Amino acid sequence: MNAKIPEEEYKKILENMPICCVNLVIAHNNKVLLIRRKNEPEKNKWWIPGGRIYKNEKLKDAAIRKAKE
Numbered sequence: 001m002n003a004k005i006p007e008e009e010y011k012k013i014l015e016n017m018p019i020c021c022v023n024l025v026i027a028h029n030n031k032v033l034l035i036r037r038k039n040e041p042e043k044n045k046w047w048i049p050g051g052r053i054y055k056n057e058k059l060k061d062a063a064i065r066k067a068k069e
Contacts, residue, residue: 023050
């Protein structure tokens, strides 16, 4: 079951808890993949791919998931 946390409650969580993330450097033929961020901070800026790690997700699995996304 994937119940969502109400928006205001989620904002309070983000203000008080560290968020674990992975960031990836994906290089191929002397080029590096960049993405344009959709969210703050740095919305609309170029960035390396990455994102949050799900509960009980292994780092390697999170990195693979984010690379596929």
